Structures are given as C-alpha cells and as structure tokens.
Amino acid sequence: MFDEHSARRIVRGLGAAALVAVCLGIVAFGATPAQAAEPAGSAPTTLSNGVIIHWNPVNRQYEAPSAAEAAQLFAELQRQLAGEVAARAGLTSGPVSVERMDNGMMRARLPLSMLNLSVVRMRPDGSFAGLCSQEPSAAAFLEAPQAPAPAGTLEER
Amino acid sequence: MDRQRTILRTALLGLLVLALTAGSVAAQVTGEIVINQTRQQGTHRSSGALLMYTPDPIQPGSSVSHWDTSATPNLLMEPAINPDLGFLDLDITPGLMSDIGWPLTGDPGAPGPVEFNIFPLDPPGVGFSDPTPFAGANGNDATTLGGARVNLIEAVLGAWGSSLASDAPVDVLVTWQPLPCVAGAGAVLAAAGPLYAFFDDQGAFPFNNTWYSAALAEALVGQDLTGAPADNGGDIIVFINSAIDDECLGAGTGYYYGIDGNQPPNQIDLAPVVLHELGHGLGFSSFTDDETGQELQGHPTVYDRFLRDEKLGMTWPEMTDRQRQISATDFRDLTWVGAEANALAAPYLAFGMPELQVTAPAEVAGAYEIGTAVFGGPIPAGGLAGQIACMIDAPDLPAAGGLTERTILDGCSAAENPADLAGRIALIDRGGCAFVDKARHAQEAGAIGAIIVNNSGDSPPGLGGTDPDVTIPVVSVGASDGSRIREAACPSQAASLHDRFQVTVRWNRQRPGLPADMGNGHGVQITNNTAWFYFARPDNPQLLVKIVNGCGLENPAWWVLSGGVTNQEVWITVEDTANGVSKTYHNPAGVPFRTTLDTQAFQTCP
Numbered sequence: 001m002f003d004e005h006s007a008r009r010i011v012r013g014l015g016a017a018a019l020v021a022v023c024l025g026i027v028a029f030g031a032t033p034a035q036a037a038e039p040a041g042s043a044p045t046t047l048s049n050g051v052i053i054h055w056n057p058v059n060r061q062y063e064a065p066s067a068a069e070a071a072q073l074f075a076e077l078q079r080q081l082a083g084e085v086a087a088r089a090g091l092t093s094g095p096v097s098v099e100r101m102d103n104g105m106m107r108a109r110l111p112l113s114m115l116n117l118s119v120v121r122m123r124p125d126g127s128f129a130g131l132c133s134q135e136p137s138a139a140a141f142l143e144a145p146q147a148p149a150p151a152g153t154l155e156e157r
Numbered sequence: 158m159d160r161q162r163t164i165l166r167t168a169l170l171g172l173l174v175l176a177l178t179a180g181s182v183a184a185q186v187t188g189e190i191v192i193n194q195t196r197q198q199g200t201h202r203s204s205g206a207l208l209m210y211t212p213d214p215i216q217p218g219s220s221v222s223h224w225d226t227s228a229t230p231n232l233l234m235e236p237a238i239n240p241d242l243g244f245l246d247l248d249i250t251p252g253l254m255s256d257i258g259w260p261l262t263g264d265p266g267a268p269g270p271v272e273f274n275i276f277p278l279d280p281p282g283v284g285f286s287d288p289t290p291f292a293g294a295n296g297n298d299a300t301t302l303g304g305a306r307v308n309l310i311e312a313v314l315g316a317w318g319s320s321l322a323s324d325a326p327v328d329v330l331v332t333w334q335p336l337p338c339v340a341g342a343g344a345v346l347a348a349a350g351p352l353y354a355f356f357d358d359q360g361a362f363p364f365n366n367t368w369y370s371a372a373l374a375e376a377l378v379g380q381d382l383t384g385a386p387a388d389n390g391g392d393i394i395v396f397i398n399s400a401i402d403d404e405c406l407g408a409g410t411g412y413y414y415g416i417d418g419n420q421p422p423n424q425i426d427l428a429p430v431v432l433h434e435l436g437h438g439l440g441f442s443s444f445t446d447d448e449t450g451q452e453l454q455g456h457p458t459v460y461d462r463f464l465r466d467e468k469l470g471m472t473w474p475e476m477t478d479r480q481r482q483i484s485a486t487d488f489r490d491l492t493w494v495g496a497e498a499n500a501l502a503a504p505y506l507a508f509g510m511p512e513l514q515v516t517a518p519a520e521v522a523g524a525y526e527i528g529t530a531v532f533g534g535p536i537p538a539g540g541l542a543g544q545i546a547c548m549i550d551a552p553d554l555p556a557a558g559g560l561t562e563r564t565i566l567d568g569c570s571a572a573e574n575p576a577d578l579a580g581r582i583a584l585i586d587r588g589g590c591a592f593v594d595k596a597r598h599a600q601e602a603g604a605i606g607a608i609i610v611n612n613s614g615d616s617p618p619g620l621g622g623t624d625p626d627v628t629i630p631v632v633s634v635g636a637s638d639g640s641r642i643r644e645a646a647c648p649s650q651a652a653s654l655h656d657r658f659q660v661t662v663r664w665n666r667q668r669p670g671l672p673a674d675m676g677n678g679h680g681v682q683i684t685n686n687t688a689w690f691y692f693a694r695p696d697n698p699q700l701l702v703k704i705v706n707g708c709g710l711e712n713p714a715w716w717v718l719s720g721g722v723t724n725q726e727v728w729i730t731v732e733d734t735a736n737g738v739s740k741t742y743h744n745p746a747g748v749p750f751r752t753t754l755d756t757q758a759f760q761t762c763p
Contacts, residue, residue: 022546051318115350121343
C-alpha cells in the first residue's frame with residue numbers, strides 16, 4: 001500500500017541513490033587524471049633492446065608533490081653556490097610522513113632533502129670536478145674553495 | 158717588537174726540538190710501499206669485499222650510497238661521474254641491485270624487462286617539448302632540444318630496463334628546471350631519488366621490517382604501490398638543470414646529448430649523470446642518515462643489510478646509531494657483502510692496490526691505505542722497502558704565527574737528522590708548505606721515499622704538485638694511521654721542564670663499540686716551567702702542565718699543576734731526573750679533566 005510512509009522511504013531512497021551517484025561521480029572524476037596517464041592512441045616506445053617506455057601527457061597537477069620543498073632545497077643550494085653561508089635548517093632532516101596502507105605495509109613519503117644531487121665545480125682550467133651527494137655535502141662541495149674531489153688530488157699542501 | 162717575538166718563538170721552538178730529540182728513543186719501524194698485486198682495486202685489504210665510499214669526516218663529500226673511488230676501472234655508482242665510464246654501462250651495479258632484491262632480466266623465471274612510465278612535469282614548450290632547434294649530436298638525430306632530451310632519457314632508461322626485471326612499471330617523474338648555477342663556478346646538474354619507501358612485517362619482502370625504495374618494492378610484489386602521479390604517487394623523481402643548456406656555466410658550455418659518450422671538453426655528458434641518479438632512485442641508496450647514524454623511523458634500509466664495517470665486524474643493522482655514524486666515515490673499512498655484486502666485481506676490477514705494509518714492530522704491523530702522488534717516482538714494481546724514519550726539520554716559524562702549529566715534523570725546511578733518513582723512508586706531517594717541498598727536503602737528506610701524514614682527516618689525500626727534481630716515491634697516510642706509525646717511529650715527545658723534570662702523557666680514548674685508541678701526548682714547551690700537550694693532532698691542545706719551584710716556601714717542594722680540556726683517560730707522569738723519583742696523576746675516562754694542584758709533589762728540593 002502506497003502511503004505517506006512509503007513515499008518518505010522512496011524519497012529517502014532516491015536521495016541516497018543521488019548521493020551514491022554523486023559520490024561515484026566524484027570517484028570517477030578523481031580517477032580521471034590517473035586514466036589520462038595512458039592516453040588513448042598513444043603507443044608506447046619500444047626500444048631496440050625491448051624495453052618499453054610509456055610517455056604520459058603533461059599534467060600540471062604533477063607539479064604538486066613537494067614543489068615547495070624542492071624550491072627550498074634548491075634555493076638553499078643556490079645560496080651555497082653563491083658563497084653565502086646560510087642556515088641549512090630543515091634540509092637534512094626533512095619531514096618523513098609514514099602511514100599504514102590497507103595491505104598492512106608501511107609507506108613513507110621521503111623528503112626531497114634525501115635526493116642525491118649531481119653537482120659540478122669548474123676547475124681553473126675550465127674542466128669539471130663532479131660529485132654526487134646529498135645535502136649538505138653537495139652544498140659544501142659547491143662552496144668549498146678547494147673542492148675535495150674524491151678521485152682527484154688535493155692541490156698543494 | 159716583532160723581531161723580539163721572532164727570537165722568542167725561535168728559542169721556544171728550539172727547546173721543542175731538544176725535547177723531541179734528546180733523551181728519547183724511537184722504535185725501528187720497517188715497512189714497504191707496494192702495489193699489492195693480489196688485491197683488486199676497490200676491494201678491502203683483508204676481506205677482499207667491495208669497498209663502499211666513506212666521506213672524510215673533516216672534508217665531507219658524498220655518501221655511503223656509492224662505491225669507493227679506488228675501484229678501477231671507474232664504476233658508474235662512484236661519487237664522481239668519471240669521463241672514462243663505458244657509455245651506458247651499468248658495470249657491476251646490477252649485482253648490487255640483485256643483492257637488494259631486484260630480479261634481473263637474465264634470472265630464471267624473472268619477469269620481463271621493467272617498463273617505465275615517464276611523467277613530464279613541465280608545461281608545453283619546456284623540458285621534453287622544448288622547441289629550440291637542435292643541431293644533432295652523435296647518436297642523437299633529434300631536431301629540437303626537447304627531442305634530444307627524449308632520445309637521451311629513453312637511451313638511459315633502456316640501459317636500466319635491459320638489466321632490471323619487473324611486472325610493475327616504474328613511474329618516473331621528470332622536470333627540467335633552472336637549478337643553481339653560477340658561471341665559472343659550478344652548478345647542480347641533476348637530482349633524483351625515490352619518492353616513497355615501503356616496509357612490511359608480514360613477509361611481503363625478503364627482509365621484514367626493512368625499508369625498500371618504491372620501484373624495488375613494486376618489483377618484489379609485482380604491482381603498483383604508490384598510486385598515480387596525479388594523486389601524489391610515483392616512484393622516482395628526477396630534476397634536471399635546464400639552465401645548463403643556456404650556457405649558465407659559461408659561453409660554450411652545456412649538456413652533451415650525444416648518445417656515445419664522446420662529449421667535448423667544455424660540455425657535460427648528461428647520459429651518465431641521469432643513469433647514475435636513476436640508480437639511486439631505483440634502490441642504490443640508504444635511507445639511514447650518514448651524519449647521525451639514525452635509521453629511517455628506526456628501521457634499516459635493505460641496502461644497509463649488505464653494508465659491513467670490517468673494523469667493527471658488524472653490518473649496519475647490527476650497530477648502534479653512534480657506530481653507524483662512525484662507520485659512515487670509516488675510510489676503506491666499509492664493505493659491500495652482497496654475493497652478487499662481489500661475484501660480478503671479481504673478473505671486473507683491476508689488480509694492484511697501493512698499500513703501506515708495516516712489518517715491525519708488532520704493535521703497528523699491518524697494511525695501511527695510502528694515497529699516491531702525481532709527482533715523484535713511481536712505486537717500484539717490487540715495492541719500496543726500508544725503515545720508516547721520523548723526519549725532523551729546522552724549527553722554522555709557522556707562516557701564520559702562533560704555537561699551535563708544530564713546525565719541526567712538517568718537512569718544510571731541510572732535515573735536521575739526515576743521518577736518520579739516509580736510505581730510509583721519511584715520515585713527514587702534512588701542512589705548512591707544498592707536498593713537493595717536503596718530498597724534496599726528504600730526498601736531499603738521502604731518503605728513498607716519503608710518507609706524508611694527513612693532518613685533517615683519516616683518509617690519505619692524493620698528493621698534487623709538480624717538481625721534476627723529486628724522484629723518490631711519495632705517498633700519504635690518514636691521520637689516525639699516521640699517528641700510530643708516528644708513535645712508533647718518532648722519538649717520544651716528553652716535555653723537559655726546569656731542565657730536570659720529564660713530563661710524559663699517556664691517553665686512552667674509549668668510544669662505545671670501537672677499539673680502544675691509545676697514544677702518547679705530544680709535548681710543546683712554552684716556557685722553562687710549562688708545556689702544553691696534544692694527543693693526536695697538533696691543532697688540538699688538550700693539557701697544560703706546569704712545574705713550580707716552591708723550594709723557597711714554608712713547605713719546600715716542587716709543585717705540579719695541570720689543567721685540561723678533555724674527558725679522555727689520561728696519565729701524566731712526572732719524573733725528577735735528579736733522583737729518579739716519579740709521580741703519576743690519573744684522570745678517569747669520561748670525566749672532565751680534574752685540575753691538579755699538588756703543592757707537595759716532589760719534596761726533593763733543591
């Protein structure tokens with residue numbers, strides 16, 4: 001029997017369905033950028049050795065991961081390179097966020113201060129002395145008057 | 158006034174020479190500078206395992222996430238990216254990757270070559286889509302700069318993909334940005350690393366409770382774990398300095414985009430730089446803090462499980478933070494114990510490692526790491542054997558003044574003890590003058606070789622300089638090794654006060670988890686009644702000892718006073734040579750030095 005109570009249930013049901021639809025839409029919308037990672041019709045590159053490389057479309061959203069931290073890291077290096085001895089706080093002990101995933105694993109988002117950096121100093125003869133290191137050693141290498149080139153020789157004394 | 162100071166300094170230093178040379182006996186130290194043909198370059202002197210790079214604590218550089226620089230031929234994952242690397246050659250690196258868990262394409266049952274998803278982070282017209290015309294380079298036929306970059310990174314990823322196997326594609330985020338660069342000075346070339354690390358305690362990975370970089374973790378479980386880059390996911394991030402292509406280092410400089418490794422001298426071959434950095438992103442890296450020894454969230458990286466310190470006899474996960482901190486700078490004692498990398502290295506690395514092999518006395522016998530010189534004679538094929546003798550030169554004044562610089566063991570002027578040096582290998586301290594000057598002075602005194610003791614770190618520096626007149630072989634040793642040898646080879650360095658009291662200092666440094674470190678203090682006489690002592694390094698005074706003549710006072714006696722700026726265990730022994738009476742003052746380990754004011758020390762007046 002269709003009565004007022006039934007009508008309320010139907011309205012509630014429609015409302016719930018609408019809510020579910022909206023949520024599904026949000027989920028679907030949220031998934032769209034990930035799907036865009038495999039653009040339709042874009043064939044992957046297969047190298048001569050069989051290695052396959054997929055090129056994904058540029059998506060400005062990808063700039064989001066730790067852009068501010070990267071800017072801080074490189075700005076700090078820029079100061080070191082310019083010869084200023086600036087505070088290095090926060091670079092060598094950047095925050096690590098850890099979370100437990102649904103599958104029980106622990107996942108840590110690593111700070112960009114843990115990146116390895118390849119840096120070069122120009123020698124007086126114009127050649128390059130290189131070093132790969134993390135901050136702050138990379139900065140120390142850049143600012144050192146006589147860069148301690150690991151494979152090379154110290155200058156005179 | 159200056160002249161008076163000069164005279165005073167000269168007089169004081171003359172007293173120091175007397176103190177060092179008179180009444181003291183040095184042991185006969187014999188040794189041989191050799192090219193050890195049974196040892197492969199880049200391997201540990203006793204275990205034979207691959208050496209990892211350990212930066213010098215005084216002159217820091219790079220990290221343990223690299224092979225040692227002594228490896229020959231040069232390896233991709235050494236701290237410096239050397240121009241003589243085989244182009245896109247991963248050399249022995251796949252062995253290390255296999256040790257930490259990466260399936261390799263040649264392994265039985267391994268998945269196919271790893272695929273890569275490249276996510277350019279730059280807007281159109283930048284980075285990989287830069288439309289700047291490109292003139293072409295060997296092996297790279299692109300017509301735009303962006304195209305050249307695409308070709309290059311594909312070649313680099315292809316090298317990794319030909320070696321590593323995985324069912325899970327690796328998501329690589331790449332951005333070209335103007336990074337630090339100053340013309341004529343230096344620049345950041347590139348930076349890379351994993352975005353995430355994973356660990357599990359339920360057996361998902363070969364080692365429980367151990368961090369794995371994202372790409373490796375995904376290879377081990379065969380699925381994506383980080384999510385899409387658009388959702389803040391991704392496995393590896395790579396920054397490349399686009400300013401290099403704008404000649405930010407100077408006119409004519411820039412990246413070389415040829416895919417052949419034949420870059421011109423004023424250009425930087427980008428391929429090995431990116432190949433190297435991607436290696437870190439793929440797992441050739443420890444997440445443990447080198448400088449503090451602290452593990453990431455209290456757990457080791459899988460990389461750490463294969464780091465073993467031969468001196469401490471432990472792998473990194475077995476150590477305390479403090480031990481790891483020390484191990485991270487333990488020169489040529491940190492090894493890689495993974496079987497696959499060592500198996501690949503065995504036929505790869507060249508034989509012949511320069512060493513100093515001390516044969517006597519027993520307390521200093523053993524093999525020591527040495528640095529070599531670009532001047533002087535070569536180390537003879539059959540080795541250079543002889544007695545190691547302490548070179549003592551004239552008490553020349555230090556260039557910058559002050560008494561903190563020892564000036565009679567630095568070889569900066571003609572030897573005062575040529576009879577001790579003739580036909581022997583001279584032991585000389587670093588500092589004060591050019592390496593070639595030290596070597597020439599030793600050679601002029603008749604020495605057949607020279608060993609220069611580093612004054613600023615435990616690694617033996619490579620010795621630069623030019624002097625065609627120097628023909629003897631010259632090598633270096635690290636500060637700690639040199640200190641041990643000096644203890645035996647050089648006269649004991651007591652201070653003689655009032656021309657009567659011999660003051661000797663013995664110190665014992667105890668560090669948790671480390672072998673005891675002992676030695677004699679080195680006395681530097683300041684006045685007739687006062688001397689200061691240093692333990693290991695002359696620029697680090699530790700004690701002051703003073704003997705006061707109290708014979709004219711109510712209770713006649715010689716007083717002994719001392720003060721210190723150390724908490725090491727110390728014994729100060731004062732001997733009254735007039736009658737053979739001696740007295741020892743002890744400061745326990747770990748206790749701030751306790752001042753001595755003993756007004757009844759020697760009741761032997763006058």
